[in-house]
Amino acid sequence: MLTTSLPGSRNIYAMPTIKDVAKAARCSTATVSRTLASPEKVTEATRERVSRAIAEVGYAPNVAARNLRRAESKTIVALLPDISNPFFSEIINGMEEVAHQAGYQVLIGDCEHDPARAEAYFRLLPTNQADGVLLLTAEVPVSLVQQASAQTNFPLVMACEFFADIDLPTITIDNYQAARHAIDYLVSLGHRRIVTLSGPAANPICIERVRGYHDTLAAHGLSDAIHVAEGDFGFRSGYLQGLTLLAPSNTRPTAIFCHSDEMAIGVLKAARQLDIPVPEKLSVIGFDNIGFSEYCEPELTTISQPRTQIGQQAMRLLISLIKNEPAVRHQTLSTQLIVRQSTGKIQS
Amino acid sequence: MLTTSLPGSRNIYAMPTIKDVAKAARCSTATVSRTLASPEKVTEATRERVSRAIAEVGYAPNVAARNLRRAESKTIVALLPDISNPFFSEIINGMEEVAHQAGYQVLIGDCEHDPARAEAYFRLLPTNQADGVLLLTAEVPVSLVQQASAQTNFPLVMACEFFADIDLPTITIDNYQAARHAIDYLVSLGHRRIVTLSGPAANPICIERVRGYHDTLAAHGLSDAIHVAEGDFGFRSGYLQGLTLLAPSNTRPTAIFCHSDEMAIGVLKAARQLDIPVPEKLSVIGFDNIGFSEYCEPELTTISQPRTQIGQQAMRLLISLIKNEPAVRHQTLSTQLIVRQSTGKIQS
DNA sequence: CTGAAAGCGCTTACAG
DNA sequence: CTGAAAGCGCTTACAG
The missing domain is CATH 3.40.50.2300 (Response regulator)
Structure with missing residues (x-):
């Protein structure tokens, strides 16, 4: 283990880096990186040598470095009006399922009905902390949304709610x-x-x-x-x-x-x-x-x-936008009247 | 605006960087950085010049770069057994309040009662995506927790639940x-x-x-x-x-x-x-x-x-651990029996 | 108080 | 298929 020289670090021992792996595998850092990102570009022998080296030194890639280099964060912000509303839990499950599968994390932003909070979460995009925003509330500053939707590099999808006068990509019900x-x-x-x-x-x-x-x-x-x-x-x-x-x-x-x-x-x-x-x-x-x-x-x-489905489709749409893939910008999902015991014929 | 040369970037226009600010303020990037991080180290004149330049070019610091350099993420992972349980919403509010005030984000990890999920979230620490873990569930692989608690650089706090045989910093009730x-x-x-x-x-x-x-x-x-x-x-x-x-x-x-x-x-x-x-x-x-x-x-x-308080105290404790500040490792908060209408004298 | 420079840990175009 | 090298955007010890 190396001791780190980075001042201000709270770690006494530095994590192994890609250099340590390269040394152990007797190859360049480029090759280690390739083995991880696109194994098909590397011979099987190298692949195995690198894999062994990774296990040996206990390497885990530093995601902050990767994010900086790739100019992405692999993080989606999902803005809710109020996390205590049980309506959202299945939507969250749906979103996370799709996001995780695509290698994204979901940062849940509870706005507590406060537009200022929403604004703070929007700022995660220009600072490279998020790649897209999934809006589940209309209680955000409208100017912010207008600005965002006018930018080409601000992937934004709305689900459940919508704005009457801003044409955002939307997953909603009728x-x-x-x-x-x-x-x-x-x-x-x-x-x-x-x-x-x-x-x-x-x-x-x-x-x-x-x-x-x-x-x-x-x-x-x-x-x-x-x-x-x-x-x-x-x-x-x-x-x-x-x-x-x-x-x-x-x-x-x-x-x-x-x-x-x-x-x-x-x-x-x-x-x-x-x-x-x-x-x-x-x-x-x-x-x-x-x-x-x-x-x-x-x-x-x-x-x-269909809450799970709303979450899934909204996340799929957002990820398509992030990747600049073609996508259907509006989807309306169906609802169902569930008759239980709180309704009945009028008795005069 | 500069066009970016970074391949793979989805942005057509590059965000202004600290260099752009430095140029506009006619100073070095070090000075810009200092103005942001420790304004007291900079003369008032410089401070103003830099602030104006920041506004002028529309600068927002790239947090991935900062995180890489500082070897921190300013992110806390909070692991829940199940986000659909309304019990947690106030705890989350309490955690977020304290975290935001201290400049941390909270990434909510819904484990859906699946230890494998918890494991994935634990991995955010060695990869520099999180600075600490707040455990609100005992449904995680015990070996993982033991490992983590044995490490000095793995800040971990448990709230509500606990392990009978692992002495973790804990906020709990009796x-x-x-x-x-x-x-x-x-x-x-x-x-x-x-x-x-x-x-x-x-x-x-x-x-x-x-x-x-x-x-x-x-x-x-x-x-x-x-x-x-x-x-x-x-x-x-x-x-x-x-x-x-x-x-x-x-x-x-x-x-x-x-x-x-x-x-x-x-x-x-x-x-x-x-x-x-x-x-x-x-x-x-x-x-x-x-x-x-x-x-x-x-x-x-x-x-x-006292759910809000549990969230607040747990987050305070975790942040103290991250900063290597002294802290009380165990706190027991008080409960209250609230008598409503579902209980009454026995009628035989 | 300020600047030049090194370096955080990755990724990738380029050359071989 | 592989490596040397540049560079992502910051921060900070060091020197002045």
Whole structure:
């Protein structure tokens, strides 16, 4: 073992480098490098000698050096609005699966709904710490995204969410149709007073879902009953809005379409507290089909998104962009209405 | 803008480097570097000239180059057993807060209960891609941990979990006392047939909790009633074990102490299905106080861990180790029994 | 306080 | 197929 002379290093012993391997294999560092990067360019004899030498000295390539030389980081930043939202875990699994297979790492950037955080993560690209950004939130400074999307060397893909006025490569679901499907179902059960509990009103996916809600009611001649309340996707906002929406009144809704399962579960709690039986007197539909939706009382009717697939496809698309390969810039994946016990026929 | 000559680079335009700044500021690259790293070593005039030049050319330091030179990565790997467990989100927040403040990034390594994954993440250290590992799972190859802990240049901290026979720097709670507390409480409510629904039996924290359960029952002369079932911390295993444990019989338990909230919520579903009213005929205690525990029916009595604090302290400890600063190698943080509606006096 | 120079550990175009 | 050499973009001990 060599002692390192690099001041400031916390290691007392230096790791073996490619030079040590070259010496042990009695070849040049170029050959060692080639053996690792493109073994087919090297004779089998050399390959074996180098492999043995690598094992012998305990060599592991210094990735910082490789990254510097290759001007890449093999790292993808995935920006989430909030890591505590269980909706994202399967998407993350999907992304990581594809990324790892392609030799990329995924750095998860939890923005905690703070655009400043997002900005800090964007800066990883110009500093060579990331090769691309996978946006799973629209809560980022729009100017930043516009800038990035205008650059040719800023690979950026959006999944789940989108911007109404920036044409980013996107993997998404059809939020409009999903909402229509949910509302059609409620109407078919006999509901006439259907409220939407939306996520943040400015959020494009919520706007799409509200539009689907609008149009479906209109199609059924129920435009007078349109009522949209706003939450933040979380349990608590669902509970609080539930208490308000379900307060005793002649026009109490008989059904609530929620833009997230967490909000729907909050509404269920409010209904319980107000002694409103679900689904007898109130139907509730959620969105996302998180694991918890099967364990709440009653089990939640909800719209399922192909989360693993969203993660996989978004990552595939991003990697294609990074490699300058041709790719389909937009994909819309399908959703499914999962009927459980929180919805039922209207009982007047 | 210069065109880059680096083959294989996907950028058409090279980013400005420290040389460009030096030229614009009419000084050496050393001075630019110093202005950035230790401004106090540079006159104010120079500092200003350099700052202007940086803004002018749009310079951002290439972190891969810095990392190579400094032999550090400013990255921490945090290994989780399973990112979909909501227990970890606040811990992650706590870790990231401290890490970011100290200039470190956190790479979250989701091991998906697969030791091979953990091994891949461990390899980030010798390849200079990470400066330390924060272990939040014991599901890693023990030999790897032993090796790592024997090395002086492998900063490693464990949080939440621990190994019975490896003395790692650790931030943890007192699982034994937490269990005693829960069981004492159930006994005080009149329960005599108390079952523990444990996590994986080999898991040291579960062993500690089971020990607390044992000792408390013994202290109350209830050793005959000891019964431990095993789950995997998830909803489904709680539900399935609940169906088994609660099947009609004279010795059906009147209380179940679960090693996770998810399992407790699964048990609640099983009880509902079997028409066993909670808490009238069955008390259930969870562990962790995840957000969902307030929204299930009935609201869950559970043991709360200071999750944010665990994340913060673990990261502080790890960074101290990386910097070779003195640090307290073991900390035990306190827990709290949160009584809600899933527990009550025994009604025979 | 500042600059010239060496060097971190790789990779790759070029020549043989 | 292989090697010598240049260079990726920084940082820092050394000298002035």
